[in-house]
């Protein structure tokens with residue numbers, strides 16, 4: 001169904017460059033991973049506005065807060081594992097609590113890190129950032145989306161966390177499609193079930209949807225690329241039509257999008273909500289597709305779980 | 314420099330800090346008393362900082378990395394007219410603007426929220442770096458604790474100050490030799506202290522953190538330094554000003570009893 005793939009992180013790096021040309025208050029910090037996060041593209045173009053902080057993530061994000069305080073708009077990047085887990089306290093106490101406008105953009109989120117294994121596969125970053133008051137969290141599903149969102153992120157007047165993948169992901173959207181912070185992209189809402197997916201699970205969900213429809217299940221897919229603030233308007237729409245929800249995310253089922261949606265649904269209009277996500281576990285080394293299969297994040301698992309939700313509605 | 318004026322401000326600040334902590338039945342007197350003279354010097358003599366300019370980018374900035382000395386900061390901000398003197402007594406109470414540890418969102422004049430130790434120096438670096446990028450000539454003063462330097466992030470940040478040659482930055486170490494669990498030398502001994510910071514590449518000075526003449530002399534020397542960040546080791550006494558609080562770890566974070574309060578008030582009033 002999808003053929004072309006592209007790199008969200010390369011798009012991120014390129015857009016930093018484009019925005020850097022337009023806005024001279026944009027500064028970028030990295031922690032010795034500029035080659036991987038692609039902030040190197042910005043570094044090459046604007047060396048005077050790029051700060052390689054070395055392997056000092058805590059120092060990096062708080063230095064960014066200081067830069068924000070004199071009027072710069074800093075973007076900080078590293079791998080998701082280091083940009084959130086390692087510096088949870090710094091994000092909470094030195095960015096969020098004093099409310100500094102720092103943008104945290106991670107790459108290598110999720111199990112799709114692959115061969116580097118569990119120490120580098122961040123499966124808890126949404127959970128960690130989601131509990132921080134007023135945090136905004138984005139989890140884009142393809143490069144077009146990243147490209148479209150970047151200037152909106154730059155202009156967004158608050159701290160924000162965005163997670164990107166290491167691997168190339170399928171192109172889902174046509175160039176020029178509009179996305180907005182706080183919103184979702186509704187591909188469809190099913191009379192029976194709706195699959196709410198985020199990140200690179202969206203393309204898999206769209207593929208699974210085809211099979212489920214063929215088997216007579218009225219189903220739709222929503223790309224919930226904003227995780228916080230939760231797009232309750234869209235969830236309400238889904239709850240008005242669907243009898244069950246399946247949440248797909250490349251993250252622990254605890255504290256992520258499944259958690260966020262469940263927290264909302266139980267208080268409002270309870271239907272069955274199930275998940276395709278990591279089952280309270282660490283990952284391991286392997287090829288991306290092997291890992292998706294072994295840890296139940298593949299199309300077949302979505303189909304299986306989709307049917308299971310359908311059977312229970 | 315009107316030294317008598319600074320001495321008087323410090324005296325009043327110590328009395329107010331004592332009252333605030335006693336009234337709240339909580340707070341950190343020891344570390345506030347060790348830092349207050351340096352802060353008074355900066356706020357009431359050295360810094361370009363006033364009610365008129367405290368929101369301008371051109372202001373000098375003081376960042377209290379050891380946020381538990383919040384009461385000292387609040388007295389300075391109050392005497393500057395940035396916050397209301399009447400509010401001092403609400404310190405640490407419900408619905409107060411004056412939180413236990415400084416909150417940038419709640420208290421005017423607080424440069425950033427601190428309290429989780431080890432982070433203020435990174436923030437100060439960011440400010441100093443940003444000011445340089447904007448070609449603004451203001452200075453950044455940051456006060457860190459000698460227990461606080463146990464934190465690894467401090468050492469990350471020290472390397473950042475050096476890397477970017479932040480000569481608009483002055484790091485002041487409140488060298489009072491005490492942290493919560495006892496003498497810093499028995500926990501993670503930083504000695505040889507001066508040599509350590511010197512070897513990092515700082516223009517390193519040692520001063521008496523309770524002597525305004527020495528403080529002034531040191532900061533004047535610091536102003537001559539180019540291309541290097543400045544690190545000032547301030548020899549201080551935790552609890553300075555009240556005999557039974559000096560060098561006494563019990564007054565790190567515990568309020569005085571009524572009897573202790575009255576005795577301390579008497580001592581502070583009669584200097």
Ligand SMILES: Cc1ncc(C[n+]2csc(CCOP(=O)(O)OP(=O)(O)O)c2C)c(N)n1
Pocket residue numbers: 343344345347379381428429430431457458459460461462487489491492493551565
């Ligand atoms: C990250 C962190 N850990 C622990 C504490 C609790 N704490 C508050 S003050 C303090 C001791 C600080 O000692 P020092 O830096 O020497 O401060 P001073 O003696 O100037 O009061 C500790 C451990 C904290 N505030 N932050």
Ligand SMILES: [Mg+2]
Pocket residue numbers: 458459460487488489490491492
């Ligand atoms: Mg100390």
